[in-house]
Amino acid sequence: MTAIVVEQTGGPEALTAQTREIPQPGQGQVLVRTEATGVNFIETYQRSGVYSVELPFVPGAEAVGLIEAAGPDVDLEALGLRVGARVATCQASGTYAERFLADAQKIVAVPEHLDPRTAACLPLQGITAQYLSRSTVPVQQGQTAVVLAGAGGVGGLLIQLLKHLGAEVIATASTDEKRRIAREHGADHVLGYEGFAERVRELTGGRGADVVYDSVGKDTFDQSVQALRPRGTAVLYGGASGQVPPFDLQRLNALGSLYVTRPSIGAYLQDREELQARLSEVFDLAEAGVLRPTLDTTFPLAEAAEAHRHLEDRRSRGKVLLIP
Numbered sequence: 001m002t003a004i005v006v007e008q009t010g011g012p013e014a015l016t017a018q019t020r021e022i023p024q025p026g027q028g029q030v031l032v033r034t035e036a037t038g039v040n041f042i043e044t045y046q047r048s049g050v051y052s053v054e055l056p057f058v059p060g061a062e063a064v065g066l067i068e069a070a071g072p073d074v075d076l077e078a079l080g081l082r083v084g085a086r087v088a089t090c091q092a093s094g095t096y097a098e099r100f101l102a103d104a105q106k107i108v109a110v111p112e113h114l115d116p117r118t119a120a121c122l123p124l125q126g127i128t129a130q131y132l133s134r135s136t137v138p139v140q141q142g143q144t145a146v147v148l149a150g151a152g153g154v155g156g157l158l159i160q161l162l163k164h165l166g167a168e169v170i171a172t173a174s175t176d177e178k179r180r181i182a183r184e185h186g187a188d189h190v191l192g193y194e195g196f197a198e199r200v201r202e203l204t205g206g207r208g209a210d211v212v213y214d215s216v217g218k219d220t221f222d223q224s225v226q227a228l229r230p231r232g233t234a235v236l237y238g239g240a241s242g243q244v245p246p247f248d249l250q251r252l253n254a255l256g257s258l259y260v261t262r263p264s265i266g267a268y269l270q271d272r273e274e275l276q277a278r279l280s281e282v283f284d285l286a287e288a289g290v291l292r293p294t295l296d297t298t299f300p301l302a303e304a305a306e307a308h309r310h311l312e313d314r315r316s317r318g319k320v321l322l323i324p
Contacts, residue, residue: 002324003097004304007056009049012305012312015059015096022099025071029101032087036120036298037095038062039307039320047308059304060095060322064088064110064120074104086110088279090123091269096304098324105272108279111287118286121153121293121319124265126282127275128237129157131268132213133165134278136261137233141166143210146200146227148172148220149240150182150190153319156294158213159185164290170203172196172220181294181317193219197226208232208256218242230256237263294318 003020025031043059045051067085070076081087081104088110089095092102110119132154133139145162149155150171162169163186171187173179179190191199193216200209208229214220215238224234236244252258269275285291296318299307307320 001098002301003058003094004060004301004322005056005058006047006053009047009055011048012308014047015305015308017302017304020097023101025069025074025101027071027073028104029071030067030074030076030081030087030104030107031069031099032063032065032089032092032102032107033068033099034063034065034095034097034301034324035086035116036064037301037322037324038090038120038124039299039304039311039322040124041311043096044308044312058094058096058100060097060100061092062090062120062124063092063095063100064116064123065100068099070104076104079104081107081109086116086119088119088123090127090265091275096301096322098301106275108276108283111283114283114287117295117298117321118293119283120321121295122157122282122286122291123279125153125157125319126286126291126293127269127278128154128265129161130278130282131265132158132235132237132263133161135268136235136237136263137211139165139167139211142168144168144170144204146170146172146196146209146212146224147182147187148193148212148214148216148224150185150187151178151317152215153294153316154215154237155213156181156185156318157291159187160291161285164285170200170209178317193223195223196220197223200227204229211235213237216240217244221247225251225255225258225260228255228258231258232256233259233261235261235263296320298323300324
């Protein structure tokens with residue numbers, strides 16, 4: 001089979017297509033034939049050496065594909081699965097390949113009528129949007145939520161989920177084109193980044209937002225907390241502009257007894273039941289047309305390096321997939 005391998009960290013050219021033996025599923029594992037692999041920023045950090053990984057390695061954690069075989073101790077029927085079933089995961093490894101191994105407890109069946117490429121847009125970004133709006137801050141009808149980077153993959157799905165929950169959504173985006181995309185996702189108001197905290201207060205009659213979802217980090221966090229109402233919550237779930245520097249907690253007192261949290265997906269996928277519940281809801285909402293993921297572009301598996309360039313150059317306007 002063909003797999004994309006990183007032997008030495010570096011630029012996108014470090015991603016090379018190689019022929020490897022098809023792996024065999026061991027204890028607790030299934031072998032999946034890849035139909036589509038999600039390309040995510042974490043893989044650019046691993047490839048470049050920002051995040052340490054054991055070399056050589058095959059990138060990728062998110063994919064959709066068909067079960068080909070199961071390990072000797074895996075009871076597929078008990079999991080509601082079978083050989084040939086289409087499954088999705090965001091917790092595998094080595095998905096930049098024609099086949100990959102996954103923990104049987106970390107895959108979920110894809111609904112029969114959901115297109116596999118649509119399904120492949122949803123595991124990582126869809127679950128993130130789901131837990132942010134359902135669990136990190138359970139958003140209620142009539143509340144006001146601010147979504148930074150509203151044209152991004154998570155941002156777009158988060159706007160759609162928040163509108164489904166009955167929230168008023170204020171989004172930010174950096175260009176006219178991205179602001180147009182955020183509006184298409186359903187945002188009620190779309191702002192640039194300069195002075196957005198003041199504009200949020202104007203739009204809320206001086207009250208401030210109930211929650212701000214901030215994936216930008218260093219360049220925006222100070223405004224994010226200033227945009228909140230008393231006892232509001234700043235949800236920092238990314239750092240596209242860099243990590244937030246040390247923060248004086250007394251500011252939370254001065255700004256109205258605010259809350260700050262830094263969630264990550266692993267803490268919201270504690271077991272198979274939680275994974276099943278979250279991803280099944282995302283798939284159901286996609287089937288119902290409530291969630292409309294944006295597939296930006298696809299690349300053949302062998303062009304993984306170009307996919308990374310596309311992502312790192314900030315050319316993407318949605319999900320990027322590799323197709324074997």
